[in-house]
Amino acid sequence: MYTQAMDVMGKDGGDAKPGLRSAEEMQRQEQFDARIDAGEFIEAKDWMPDHYRKTLLRQISQHAHSEIVGMLPEGNWITRAPTLKRKAILLAKVQDEGGHGLYLYAAAETLGSSRDQMLDALHTGKAKYSSIFNYPTLTWADMGTIGWLVDGAAIMNQVPICRCSYAPYARAMVRICREESFHQRQGYDALLTMMQQGTDAQRAMVQDAVNRWWWPSIMMFGPPDDQSPNSAQSMRWGIKRVSNDTLRQKFIDATVEQAKVLGVTLPDPDLQWNEERQHHDYGAIDWSEFWRVIGGDGPCNEERLGARVKAWEDGAWVREAALAHAAKHAPAQAAA
Amino acid sequence: MTTTNTSSPDSATATEWPLWEVFVRSKAGLDHKHCGSLHAADSGMAIQLARDVYTRRQEGTSVWVVRSDQIVASDPGEKGMYFDPSEDKIYRHPTFYVLPAAVDHM
Numbered sequence: 001m002y003t004q005a006m007d008v009m010g011k012d013g014g015d016a017k018p019g020l021r022s023a024e025e026m027q028r029q030e031q032f033d034a035r036i037d038a039g040e041f042i043e044a045k046d047w048m049p050d051h052y053r054k055t056l057l058r059q060i061s062q063h064a065h066s067e068i069v070g071m072l073p074e075g076n077w078i079t080r081a082p083t084l085k086r087k088a089i090l091l092a093k094v095q096d097e098g099g100h101g102l103y104l105y106a107a108a109e110t111l112g113s114s115r116d117q118m119l120d121a122l123h124t125g126k127a128k129y130s131s132i133f134n135y136p137t138l139t140w141a142d143m144g145t146i147g148w149l150v151d152g153a154a155i156m157n158q159v160p161i162c163r164c165s166y167a168p169y170a171r172a173m174v175r176i177c178r179e180e181s182f183h184q185r186q187g188y189d190a191l192l193t194m195m196q197q198g199t200d201a202q203r204a205m206v207q208d209a210v211n212r213w214w215w216p217s218i219m220m221f222g223p224p225d226d227q228s229p230n231s232a233q234s235m236r237w238g239i240k241r242v243s244n245d246t247l248r249q250k251f252i253d254a255t256v257e258q259a260k261v262l263g264v265t266l267p268d269p270d271l272q273w274n275e276e277r278q279h280h281d282y283g284a285i286d287w288s289e290f291w292r293v294i295g296g297d298g299p300c301n302e303e304r305l306g307a308r309v310k311a312w313e314d315g316a317w318v319r320e321a322a323l324a325h326a327a328k329h330a331p332a333q334a335a336a
Numbered sequence: 337m338t339t340t341n342t343s344s345p346d347s348a349t350a351t352e353w354p355l356w357e358v359f360v361r362s363k364a365g366l367d368h369k370h371c372g373s374l375h376a377a378d379s380g381m382a383i384q385l386a387r388d389v390y391t392r393r394q395e396g397t398s399v400w401v402v403r404s405d406q407i408v409a410s411d412p413g414e415k416g417m418y419f420d421p422s423e424d425k426i427y428r429h430p431t432f433y434v435l436p437a438a439v440d441h442m
Contacts, residue, residue: 045409045412046412099389102372102374106372106373106374109373114352116352172372179393319351322377322378323351323353323377326381
């Protein structure tokens with residue numbers, strides 16, 4: 001899903017045809033391909049094709065942006081969590097997302113970009129983040145639903161990336177996956193409390209949240225395989241391990257069972273078990289909504305980006321002051 | 337591409353906080369392990385941020401931070417040649433020596 005923006009773009013213009021290549025470069029390319037095929041990891045300073053580097057830089061930085069922007073819809077409810085326990089849990093989750101953004105920016109920086117460059121791309125709209133974070137969080141039940149469905153989809157997407165050929169990304173992913181599991185469990189736990197111990201109004205609130213978040217959640221996996229032109233290359237390079245549709249199917253199959261335990265219905269009348277396929281069939285996804293939202297016309301795109309730009313600009317004095325303070329005390333530190 | 341320096345790339349500007357590598361000892365008796373990096377203005381901030389980001393789940397009894405540009409690394413391009421000498425010295429391994437079964441537990 002962090003390849004969403006790449007899924008919708010055409011092939012990269014700059015490197016469609018490599019043109020004249022030296023014998024040395026061809027040999028390096030062959031060695032590189034052989035390493036990928038053998039399941040080896042590529043580290044930051046290893047030789048890599050330019051397109052491999054660019055693809056990873058774009059994907060990892062957009063993954064990082066998604067984590068940071070993803071703090072906003074949930075940050076919205078920290079001051080209004082119903083109990084101290086839920087507030088502490090939500091704080092911990094949002095704090096984790098900030099940390100995840102850091103791990104990913106650090107991984108992206110190993111590929112030859114700086115933090116400032118990546119943030120500039122985000123703030124000017126050149127870089128994307130996952131479409132799901134452009135939806136509003138309208139009730140407390142949205143918190144539980146996001147944990148259950150959005151983090152659930154993220155986990156499904158992120159586990160295969162732990163075996164990504166680019167090692168810094170894979171290592172960041174291992175760390176993230178370890179922390180992500182509680183994100184989904186806490187959300188489901190919150191919903192379970194409302195469904196099993198709550199009032200009719202609270203149960204209705206949960207069902208309403210599920211109705212609003214279901215379709216955007218399954219869109220998180222990106223366009224269908226036959227509409228993702230860059231997927232094949234990403235698979236060839238061991239960046240993408242499982243296709244969009246396969247992950248989406250796996251998520252739906254797992255979630256249907258979870259919905260039954262909760263006692264909510266998923267808002268898809270065509271959702272039903274197919275004995276022959278041994279999977280759930282599901283209804284047609286409205287991809288026009290997906291294109292619109294990722295193109296900038298979702299309910300909260302402007303608000304999300306505005307919040308990020310404001311945070312960056314309002315925080316400038318902190319960054320500058322910290323550097324000035326460090327410079328002032330540096331000679332003393334060096335001598336010590 | 338630089339080969340012996342793990343610092344942030346040429347694209348980093350003078351207004352960016354420098355990069356630090358973080359090493360955490362998770363419990364007494366173990367080594368410090370490299371667990372990631374972060375940007376901080378100075379060493380005091382780096383240690384505190386490292387604690388905040390990399391030990392949220394009691395994974396730390398000790399934290400080291402080192403400025404990334406202070407790290408000297410072997411050249412990955414020369415990896416094969418550089419580590420070659422150790423590949424053919426199989427007599428460094430205990431399995432090179434075949435001993436009678438009665439004393440093979442050595």
